[in-house]
Amino acid sequence: MEHSLKSLVAGIPSLGSYSAVLEELETVLNDPLSTLATMGETIEKDPDLTARLLKLGNSSFYGFSSRLETVTEAISLIGVQQVQDLILASNVVEIFEGVSPEQVSMESFWRHSLACGVAARLLAIERRALKPEKYFVAGLLHDVGRLVIYMRAPDAARRIFDLYGLKRMTLREAETNVLGFDHEQIAGALLRAWAYPPNLINAVGNHHHPMAVGVFQMEASLVHLADYIVHAMQIGSSGEKFVPALDMRVWKRLELSPDFLESLIGAVDEQLEAAESAFLKPIARAPENESKF
């Protein structure tokens, strides 16, 4: 095989590394004298990020009763860790900017990914899981392994899609056929290289078979179900045209009521719009690429 998992993911800058704000925020967080206001001010140095956070904070994503005016307010209502997760998420599109595979439209790819993040977060809220934003990040990143293929191995991507078009197989099977491994494993390797927390690696790296490790994994299970739902809703695509198989053991373990599915599907449609305008669309003020401090 001309590609190895290691060589494919080597040198891809991690999400956080693109953000000067995140770095400074880290310092601020480690300072015992910091207050919410200092954290807010740190973020507000980046007008683009500030606009995105406030847009999201004031959208149906959160449904707060009063309007958020400052990042400090947003942090106090959403939580520090959650805001950090959202900043990470807002970086992901940037990292893979310039990747334009011939087989998949990037717009469609990100729509699918965002919708999966939105659905995973809603499922996490329904399951009363802690820190639902982390599920949003997991959903957003669930197919990032495919982007790595498109970016690093366009030749292999071509062969994968040729095979996928010819034979009755899933895109994942075609990936394994051509590369010897699939997008799930690539994403796992990438997130390991980025030193991401194990639960996020598991959630992304096992979203097609969340029961594989033998134990029930909440994170991977929620992403699995979220992926299934948004595939059925046909919101965007990362390349796969078919609805993936739903592992019923996962469904049973999640103990969700089938009645919840209706409100879930409605809420995904509603919140996807908010998420798209916060994460994908350029914000009116042009972002400055260089750090200003």
Next chain:
Amino acid sequence: MPKVKLEFLQAGMVVTADVKNMDDMLLIPAGCTLTEKHINILQAWGVTDAQVETAGAAEDNSDPLQRLDPGVLAEITAELKEKYWHFDETNEVEVAVFNLVLRRKARQLAGK
């Protein structure tokens, strides 16, 4: 009346059954129109859902699939089925998701 999860409750919805906390204390009486403040109260008490009649319920109650031209319905059903590798008609979750997505599609078509 359907029970609506806290996450999806909105100001303006009318509560159709008393909402009580775990100690059976009355928080919101039946017939009351929800405000944001009520929703915050429910959140504070850890109430997970409430029985409501939504303002738009009456018009939404009619099944969008029944208003659809049978030919178009057959077409979108077939289209959706093609998106599945093997659709398991005995699997209640798959069937539930399929029907919801079909209704969503019908609503989208009607909205056009």
